[in-house]
Amino acid sequence: MSQPLRLGIAGLGTVGTGVVKIVRQKANLLSMRAGRPIEITAVSARSRSKDRGININHYAWEDDPVVLAQRDDVDVFVELMGGSDGPAKAATEAAIAAGKDVVTANKALLAHHGQALALSAEEAGRVIRFEAAVAGGIPVIKALTEGLAGNEITRVMGVMNGTCNYILTRMQSAGLPYDVVFEEANQLGYLEADPTLDVGGIDAGHKLSLLASIAFGTQVDFGAVELEGIERITIQDIHHAADLGFRIKLLGVCQMTGRGLEQRMSPCLVPAESPLGQLEGGTNMCVLEGDMVEQIVLRGPGAGEGPTASAVMGDVMDIARGFRVSTFGMPAAELSAAKPAQAVTPAPYYLRISLDDKPGALAKVAKALGEAGVSIDRMRQVRHDEATAPVLIVTHKTTRAALEEALAHMAGLDVIAETPVALRIEKV
Amino acid sequence: MSQPLRLGIAGLGTVGTGVVKIVRQKANLLSMRAGRPIEITAVSARSRSKDRGININHYAWEDDPVVLAQRDDVDVFVELMGGSDGPAKAATEAAIAAGKDVVTANKALLAHHGQALALSAEEAGRVIRFEAAVAGGIPVIKALTEGLAGNEITRVMGVMNGTCNYILTRMQSAGLPYDVVFEEANQLGYLEADPTLDVGGIDAGHKLSLLASIAFGTQVDFGAVELEGIERITIQDIHHAADLGFRIKLLGVCQMTGRGLEQRMSPCLVPAESPLGQLEGGTNMCVLEGDMVEQIVLRGPGAGEGPTASAVMGDVMDIARGFRVSTFGMPAAELSAAKPAQAVTPAPYYLRISLDDKPGALAKVAKALGEAGVSIDRMRQVRHDEATAPVLIVTHKTTRAALEEALAHMAGLDVIAETPVALRIEKV
Numbered sequence: 094m095s096q097p098l099r100l101g102i103a104g105l106g107t108v109g110t111g112v113v114k115i116v117r118q119k120a121n122l123l124s125m126r127a128g129r130p131i132e133i134t135a136v137s138a139r140s141r142s143k144d145r146g147i148n149i150n151h152y153a154w155e156d157d158p159v160v161l162a163q164r165d166d167v168d169v170f171v172e173l174m175g176g177s178d179g180p181a182k183a184a185t186e187a188a189i190a191a192g193k194d195v196v197t198a199n200k201a202l203l204a205h206h207g208q209a210l211a212l213s214a215e216e217a218g219r220v221i222r223f224e225a226a227v228a229g230g231i232p233v234i235k236a237l238t239e240g241l242a243g244n245e246i247t248r249v250m251g252v253m254n255g256t257c258n259y260i261l262t263r264m265q266s267a268g269l270p271y272d273v274v275f276e277e278a279n280q281l282g283y284l285e286a287d288p289t290l291d292v293g294g295i296d297a298g299h300k301l302s303l304l305a306s307i308a309f310g311t312q313v314d315f316g317a318v319e320l321e322g323i324e325r326i327t328i329q330d331i332h333h334a335a336d337l338g339f340r341i342k343l344l345g346v347c348q349m350t351g352r353g354l355e356q357r358m359s360p361c362l363v364p365a366e367s368p369l370g371q372l373e374g375g376t377n378m379c380v381l382e383g384d385m386v387e388q389i390v391l392r393g394p395g396a397g398e399g400p401t402a403s404a405v406m407g408d409v410m411d412i413a414r415g416f417r418v419s420t421f422g423m424p425a426a427e428l429s430a431a432k433p434a435q436a437v438t439p440a441p442y443y444l445r446i447s448l449d450d451k452p453g454a455l456a457k458v459a460k461a462l463g464e465a466g467v468s469i470d471r472m473r474q475v476r477h478d479e480a481t482a483p484v485l486i487v488t489h490k491t492t493r494a495a496l497e498e499a500l501a502h503m504a505g506l507d508v509i510a511e512t513p514v515a516l517r518i519e520k521v
Numbered sequence: 522m523s524q525p526l527r528l529g530i531a532g533l534g535t536v537g538t539g540v541v542k543i544v545r546q547k548a549n550l551l552s553m554r555a556g557r558p559i560e561i562t563a564v565s566a567r568s569r570s571k572d573r574g575i576n577i578n579h580y581a582w583e584d585d586p587v588v589l590a591q592r593d594d595v596d597v598f599v600e601l602m603g604g605s606d607g608p609a610k611a612a613t614e615a616a617i618a619a620g621k622d623v624v625t626a627n628k629a630l631l632a633h634h635g636q637a638l639a640l641s642a643e644e645a646g647r648v649i650r651f652e653a654a655v656a657g658g659i660p661v662i663k664a665l666t667e668g669l670a671g672n673e674i675t676r677v678m679g680v681m682n683g684t685c686n687y688i689l690t691r692m693q694s695a696g697l698p699y700d701v702v703f704e705e706a707n708q709l710g711y712l713e714a715d716p717t718l719d720v721g722g723i724d725a726g727h728k729l730s731l732l733a734s735i736a737f738g739t740q741v742d743f744g745a746v747e748l749e750g751i752e753r754i755t756i757q758d759i760h761h762a763a764d765l766g767f768r769i770k771l772l773g774v775c776q777m778t779g780r781g782l783e784q785r786m787s788p789c790l791v792p793a794e795s796p797l798g799q800l801e802g803g804t805n806m807c808v809l810e811g812d813m814v815e816q817i818v819l820r821g822p823g824a825g826e827g828p829t830a831s832a833v834m835g836d837v838m839d840i841a842r843g844f845r846v847s848t849f850g851m852p853a854a855e856l857s858a859a860k861p862a863q864a865v866t867p868a869p870y871y872l873r874i875s876l877d878d879k880p881g882a883l884a885k886v887a888k889a890l891g892e893a894g895v896s897i898d899r900m901r902q903v904r905h906d907e908a909t910a911p912v913l914i915v916t917h918k919t920t921r922a923a924l925e926e927a928l929a930h931m932a933g934l935d936v937i938a939e940t941p942v943a944l945r946i947e948k949v
Contacts, residue, residue, distance in 0.1 A: 122673065125738070126670050224668070230817060231817060235667060239663060239842075240652070242554050243834025243835060310553070368799075385543060386822070389658060389820070392818040397815075400814050403671050404668075406672075410671060411667060411844075
C-alpha cells in the first residue's frame with residue numbers, strides 16, 4: 094500500500110464535520126478506491142471545545158490555520174473556513190508556499206483571488222481544487238473541466254443558490270409575498286449572516302464567475318458579473334409568469350459572444366416545463382452546453398453537510414489518485430483577460446406595466462415599444478378591480494438597448510401608474 | 522511542451538468520425554487543456570475509401586485493428602468498432618498486451634469481458650476508460666467513479682436507451698400503438714441491426730451492469746441483470762399510467778441489499794412530475810444516490826456523433842493529463858463477486874386486469890390479492906364498451922413473491938379475460 098495522503102482541515106463547521114466523518118467511517122472504502130489511505134493529521138477551527146458530534150482528539154490541533162497549512166505532516170490543506178480574505182486567504186497562500194495541494198469550498202476566495210492563487214499554485218507545482226465551492230454536491234467542476242474537455246463550451250447556466258430558489262418556489266406554491274417567505278427562510282437558518290450574499294445574487298455570482306473561467310479559458314472576473322437579486326420579485330409576477338407558462342429563477346448565465354464575455358446572474362423567466370423551470374426548493378441545477386455534447390443538465394443538493402463534504406472528498410480522492418489538473422482547466426498563465434460584453438445577447442422579455450385605466454393607455458404603451466423597435470409576441474390585460482390595469486407583455490427577441498429605450502419612452506407617458514417590471518426570458 | 526499523446530482509432534463510424542473531427546479542429550484548445558498535443562497517428566475501419574466527410578490520408582492506415590493496436594506510434598487504442606467479441610475484443614486484448622491505454626465506447630465488450638480486461642490492463646499498468654459506453658455524452662462514469670468517490674453508493678438508476686424512451690414517449694404523445702412507433706423508429710434509423718438489443722433492454726442492461734460494478738465494487742455480472750423489454754407495453758397501459766400520475770420508462774435500477782445485488786432493467790412506472798418521468802424522446806438520464814450526496818441527476822443526449830465523441834475525448838484528455846484510475850474505480854482483483862439478489866426490493870405495483878363484465882368479478886380479484894397479502898392502495902374501473910372491463914389497481918408496497926402468488930390465484934379464476942399486466946412502480 095502506498096503512502097497515506099494526509100489532510101489538514103481548517104474549519105470544522107457543517108462541511109468540515111462531514112469530511113471528518115467520511116474519512117473516519119469509510120477508511121477502508123476510500124483506501125481501496127484511492128489505492129492509499131486517507132488520513133487526517135491536524136485540524137483547526139474557531140473553537141476547540143465545541144461539541145460537533147465528532148472526536149477531534151485523534152488529530153493535532155492548531156489555533157492558527159496558517160500554521161496548520163504549513164505543517165510537515167500535511168499533504169493537502171482543506172480550507173473550509175470561508176471568506177474572501179482574512180484567515181482563509183492567508184492560510185491558502187501559506188499552504189501553497191509550503192508546497193501543499195489545496196482543496197477548498199470557498200467560492201468568495203476564488204472569485205476574488207482565483208487568478209493569483211492559481212498562478213502561485215502552478216509555480217509551486219501544486220493544485221487547487223474547489224468542487225464544493227459550486228453547486229454543493231453536484232460534480233459540475235469535474236464535468237466541465239474534465240468530462241467536457243473535448244468541447245468548445247458555448248454556454249453555461251445555473252440555479253446555484255438554493256435559498257433563492259427556495260424563496261421563489263415557496264412564494265409560488267404558498268402564494269406568499271417575498272417579505273414573508275424571506276422571514277421564513279431566515280427562521281429556518283437558510284440565509285447567510287449577510288442575506289444580501291444570497292438574495293442579492295452575490296454568492297451565486299461568485300460561483301458563476303468560476304464556471305465562466307473554466308468554460309472559456311478566461312481569468313476569473315467576478316467584478317464583471319452583472320448582478321441582480323430577487324428582492325424585487327413580487328408574488329404577482331410569479332403568478333403572471335406561471336399563467337404565461339414560465340417560472341422565475343435566479344439564473345446565472347455565461348457565454349462568450351462576439352461582443353465579449355457575458356456573465357449575468359439575474360431573475361429570469363424560463364419555460365415551466367424545462368428542467369430549470371421544474372426545479373423546486375433548495376436543489377441546484379447546472380446546464381452545460383458544448384459544441385459536441387449539445388446540452389448536459391446536472392441536478393442535486395446545493396448545500397448541506399453530506400453533499401458538500403461529498404464534493405470535498407471527490408477532490409481529495411482525485412489528489413490521492415494522483416490526478417493533477419490546472420485550477421481552471423488550463424495553465425493560469427494562459428488564461429486570457431476576457432473583455433466583458435458591453436451588450437447582452439438579445440432575448441425576449443416579460444413586461445408588467447400598470448396602466449391607468451383610461452382610454453388610449455394601451456395604445457400609448459404599444460407605440461412606445463414599436464418606436465423603439467420592440468415587437469410584441471403576446472399581450473394580455475389582466476382582470477382587475479383597481480384604478481390601474483396590469484398589462485402583461487411578452488416581447489419578441491430584442492436587444493436590451495431597444496428595450497431600455499422603450500421603457501424610457503414609457504416613463505414619459507401620463508398613463509403609467511408605476512415603474513414597469515422587465516424580466517429577461519432565457520432560452521433554455 | 523510535453524510529448525504528444527498519440528491515438529490509434531479503430532472504427533470510423535459516426536463516433537470515430539466525430540473523434541477525428543474534434544482532434545483536427547480543436548488541436549490548440551486540446552493541447553492547452555491537456556498540456557500536450559493530442560494526435561492521431563493511425564486508423565482502421567471496414568472500408569478505407571468510404572466518404573466520411575473527413576480526410577483520413579493524414580493517418581497511417583491498418584486493415585487489421587489488432588495490428589493498429591500494436592503499433593509503436595500508438596499510445597492510446599481507441600476502440601469504436603463495437604461487438605462483444607470478434608475484432609473489438611481481439612484488438613483490445615492486443616492493445617493491453619502491447620502496453621497501450623484503451624478508450625472504448627463498447628458496452629457489450631465490457632459487460633461480457635470487463636473483469637478479465639480490467640485485470641489484464643492493471644497487470645500491464647494500463648487503463649481502460651469507457652465513458653462513451655454508458656449514456657452517451659453524459660459524464661456519468663466520471664461522476665460515479667470520481668466525483669462521488671467519497672460516498673457509499675446506495676442506488677443507481679437510469680434511462681439509458683434513447684430508442685426505447687423515444688418509442689415510449691412517442692406512443693404517449695401521438696397516441697400510437699407500439700408496433701406503429703417501432704416501425705417509425707426503424708425508418709428513422711434509431712434501431713440497432715438487431716432491434717432486440719434496444720427494445721429487449723439488452724443494450725441498456727449492458728450499461729447498467731457497468732454502473733453496478735463501479736457503484737458497489739463488484740465484478741461486472743451482466744448475466745445477473747434481470748431483463749425485461751418494452752415489447753409488451755401497450756398504449757392502453759401508457760394512458761392508464763398517465764391517468765394515475767405516472768409515466769412508463771425502461772428503467773435500470775441497481776442497488777445493494779441484504780439479499781444481494783439487485784440489477785434490474787425493466788419497464789417501470791415513475792411519477793410523472795419526477796425528473797425521470799419528464800424525460801422525453803431520446804434523451805438519457807442517470808440518477809446516482811449516495812449516503813453523503815443524497816441524489817444527483819444527470820441528463821443529456823444518449824447517442825449521436827457529437828455527444829458520444831465528446832465522451833470519448835473526455836477519456837482521452839484524462840489520459841493525456843496523466844490521470845489513471847482503475848477501470849471500475851478500484852483494483853480489479855479487489856472487486857467482489859456479488860451474490861445476485863434472489864428477491865427484489867418490495868415496491869408498489871400497477872396492475873391492469875381485464876375482467877369479464879359480470880357480478881362478483883371484482884370481488885374475486887380483490888380476494889385473490891388479499892389472500893396473497895397484497896393490499897390495494899387505489900383501484901379504478903375504467904369506462905368501457907366491451908364485454909370485458911379493465912380494472913386498474915395500484916397496490917401498496919409488496920414483495921414480488923406475494924404479487925406472483927396473487928397473480929397465480931387470479932389465473933385460476935373464471936372471470937379474468939386475459940393475463941393481467943403487472944408493472945413495478947419505482948420510487949425515484
